[in-house]
Amino acid sequence: IVHDFRNILTSIIGQAEILQMETENERIRSELQAIIESGERGATIVSHLLALAKKVEQTKSQRLAPQHQAVLERLIGLVRFQLPPQIRLRHVIEEHLPAVELNVVEMEQILLNLVSNAAHAIEGDGEIDLYIRTEQGADGQSYLTIRVRDTGKGIPEDQLNQVTRPFWTSREKEGGTGLGLTMVQRIVKRHHGQLDIASSLGKGTTVTIKIPATVQADDNWPTFGAPALHAETHTMKPARILLVDDAEEVLRIHQALISRMGHAVTPATDGKKALDLLRSSKAPFNLVVTDYRMPELDGLGLLEEIRRSMPNLPVIMITAYGEDERLKKARELDAMLLNKPVNFHNLEQAIQQALTPIRSAQKP
Numbered sequence: 001i002v003h004d005f006r007n008i009l010t011s012i013i014g015q016a017e018i019l020q021m022e023t024e025n026e027r028i029r030s031e032l033q034a035i036i037e038s039g040e041r042g043a044t045i046v047s048h049l050l051a052l053a054k055k056v057e058q059t060k061s062q063r064l065a066p067q068h069q070a071v072l073e074r075l076i077g078l079v080r081f082q083l084p085p086q087i088r089l090r091h092v093i094e095e096h097l098p099a100v101e102l103n104v105v106e107m108e109q110i111l112l113n114l115v116s117n118a119a120h121a122i123e124g125d126g127e128i129d130l131y132i133r134t135e136q137g138a139d140g141q142s143y144l145t146i147r148v149r150d151t152g153k154g155i156p157e158d159q160l161n162q163v164t165r166p167f168w169t170s171r172e173k174e175g176g177t178g179l180g181l182t183m184v185q186r187i188v189k190r191h192h193g194q195l196d197i198a199s200s201l202g203k204g205t206t207v208t209i210k211i212p213a214t215v216q217a218d219d220n221w222p223t224f225g226a227p228a229l230h231a232e233t234h235t236m237k238p239a240r241i242l243l244v245d246d247a248e249e250v251l252r253i254h255q256a257l258i259s260r261m262g263h264a265v266t267p268a269t270d271g272k273k274a275l276d277l278l279r280s281s282k283a284p285f286n287l288v289v290t291d292y293r294m295p296e297l298d299g300l301g302l303l304e305e306i307r308r309s310m311p312n313l314p315v316i317m318i319t320a321y322g323e324d325e326r327l328k329k330a331r332e333l334d335a336m337l338l339n340k341p342v343n344f345h346n347l348e349q350a351i352q353q354a355l356t357p358i359r360s361a362q363k364p
């Protein structure tokens with residue numbers, strides 16, 4: 001049911017976004033904006049319902065400036081309901097955070113990976129504290145600081161330098177890939193930031209990330225990385241994209257959104273058809289965007305098939321959060337996960353990131 005609900009919301013948000021792009025009429029645009037925002041609020045409610053169903057404790061949080069409160073709260077909400085109930089996540093987000101070049105996908109990666117690591121380090125009950133605030137560096141520069149502290153088992157001193165290495169993991173048996181911190185470190189480096197890990201064996205670990213502010217604090221932070229996104233949008237090369245979804249309504253909307261970005265989209269209504277298209281098409285595809293839940297050959301099955309013969313083809317998989325343990329497998333197979341509901345901006349960002357060659361360079 002939750003899954004259907006998300007599809008409905010995706011459809012509402014998507015249709016409204018398409019109409020918004022089609023009209024010049026300001027009044028209609030702003031009314032459509034209200035629809036989009038309601039749809040997004042609906043999505044948040046769905047997330048909260050899910051969280052409740054999973055008995056994940058919810059905490060009240062401090063108020064933020066309206067623009068980024070929503071984004072950060074939503075990300076943390078999503079992170080939160082991946083946690084087992086015996087782990088408590090508290091978070092404090094300072095008001096008036098400085099602008100940074102980080103985009104939503106990157107922020108999400110950072111939060112998800114750090115909180116997931118903290119959760120894995122905790123056996124039984126435990127606490128995770130997440131702070132997002134401005135701190136002044138010794139150089140006088142302002143930094144957006146993200147700090148995740150856990151009461152987990154800690155990291156042995158001789159391993160502190162190893163943990164960010166690609167494929168370094170102490171959770172091999174549990175399915176750890178050892179790429180979580182590697183990815184986080186890449187993002188941090190890309191933004192000329194710093195990553196610091198302090199740990200005390202048996203007591204816990206604190207991971208601190210500092211991202212230099214592009215503008216001093218108090219400047220408003222538009223839509224969280226939106227300026228950077230726009231600058232790059234125009235330089236994105238048109239790509240050939242294979243789009244797979246069994247829900248035709250969703251397929252149609254995503255197709256329209258991606259076409260708007262200037263890409264050529266070929267739709268497929270199931271995994272088998274997608275594979276046929278991949279194999280028989282004369283011009284190669286640059287990217288596959290697939291739904292996860294589909295009858296017969298689902299997104300993961302499709303991904304596995306693709307990896308057999310096309311190890312470097314970028315794949316974005318659209319999923320619902322906290323849906324399935326099997327999704328770990330998708331990450332291992334180098335798919336990028338994108339959470340529902342999908343809208344123009346997060347889809348555009350994901351496609352852009354997927355088409356940037358840094359990703360494939362990770363593999364040995």
Ligand SMILES: Nc1ncnc2c1ncn2[C@@H]1O[C@H](COP(=O)(O)OP(=O)(O)OP(=O)(O)O)[C@@H](O)[C@H]1O
Pocket residue numbers: 113117118120121150152153154155163164168169170171175176177178179180181182205
């Ligand atoms: N908060 C933490 N407390 C204790 N150990 C940690 C913590 N964060 C990371 N580590 C150690 O660092 C290792 C590497 O972390 P990383 O996130 O890169 O990979 P992983 O968590 O093992 O696998 P993946 O993130 O791919 O599922 C972990 O296996 C763990 O040993």
Ligand SMILES: [Mg+2]
Pocket residue numbers: 113116117179180181
């Ligand atoms: Mg990890």
